[in-house]
Amino acid sequence: MSFCLGIKVEDGLIGIADTRVTSGTEHSTSRKVSIHQNGRHSMFVMTSGLRSARDKAITYFEEVIEGSDQTFDKLYKAINAFAEQIRRVAREDKQALAESGLSFNLHALVGGQLENDREHKLYLLYPQANWVEVGPGTPYYIIGESGYGKPLLDRALRYKTPMDLALKIGYLAFDATRTSATDVDFPLDIVLYRRGSYTLMEHRYEREELMETSDWWQEHLRLLVDQAPAAWMDKMLPDIAP
Numbered sequence: 001m002s003f004c005l006g007i008k009v010e011d012g013l014i015g016i017a018d019t020r021v022t023s024g025t026e027h028s029t030s031r032k033v034s035i036h037q038n039g040r041h042s043m044f045v046m047t048s049g050l051r052s053a054r055d056k057a058i059t060y061f062e063e064v065i066e067g068s069d070q071t072f073d074k075l076y077k078a079i080n081a082f083a084e085q086i087r088r089v090a091r092e093d094k095q096a097l098a099e100s101g102l103s104f105n106l107h108a109l110v111g112g113q114l115e116n117d118r119e120h121k122l123y124l125l126y127p128q129a130n131w132v133e134v135g136p137g138t139p140y141y142i143i144g145e146s147g148y149g150k151p152l153l154d155r156a157l158r159y160k161t162p163m164d165l166a167l168k169i170g171y172l173a174f175d176a177t178r179t180s181a182t183d184v185d186f187p188l189d190i191v192l193y194r195r196g197s198y199t200l201m202e203h204r205y206e207r208e209e210l211m212e213t214s215d216w217w218q219e220h221l222r223l224l225v226d227q228a229p230a231a232w233m234d235k236m237l238p239d240i241a242p
Contacts, residue, residue, distance in 0.1 A: 002144030006109035015191035043112030048144035083129035149173030
């Protein structure tokens with residue numbers, strides 16, 4: 001399982017991806033985000049699902065991008081090209097995977113801005129290679145292990161949220177997932193894109209760099225639970241309620 005989170009706020013885009021790969025009882029570290037940047041073409045791709053299908057689709061897509069006859073001036077055109085490579089991999093490998101008891105479950109989040117896009121864009125691609133655009137109403141999407149981080153994102157994240165606060169919320173959503181899911185862990189890759197900049201910023205964080213924030217959050221959660229109003233408990237616990 002993976003944790004890949006794409007966020008679209010008014011100021012830009014945030015991509016957060018863990019790097020743990022699980023195969024049976026074995027764990028390894030592998031990159032789940034790829035960066036594609038050339039002039040006024042800035043795009044990142046995050047994937048969750050069967051690793052072999054992911055690597056093959058990304059390799060095919062990179063060949064399409066490198067082809068001299070391929071020019072994408074809007075991100076949705078690049079999305080359509082990537083979707084076609086997902087279909088290609090499905091045609092080549094889906095039956096063999098099914099015969100081995102494996103499902104073709106490749107999901108992807110693609111974000112960025114190309115030269116004729118009026119604003120930054122974020123898309124979710126399904127294994128069937130159809131896609132939806134992530135918009136202001138729900139300004140994020142998680143692929144992979146989605147259940148643990150979603151409550152915090154739903155409560156705290158809005159389209160108007162400043163980018164620095166959105167990044168903090170996104171990290172805490174990852175931290176909640178890492179705490180509860182054994183197949184999600186550091187190192188953590190983070191990609192930032194500021195609207196209209198045509199420049200992607202990327203950094204890999206190790207556990208030691210971010211645990212101060214995790215520990216602070218854990219301690220304050222305990223304090224807030226203790227301080228939460230509890231008069232409703234008097235009817236059931238009259239002898240011990242404060």
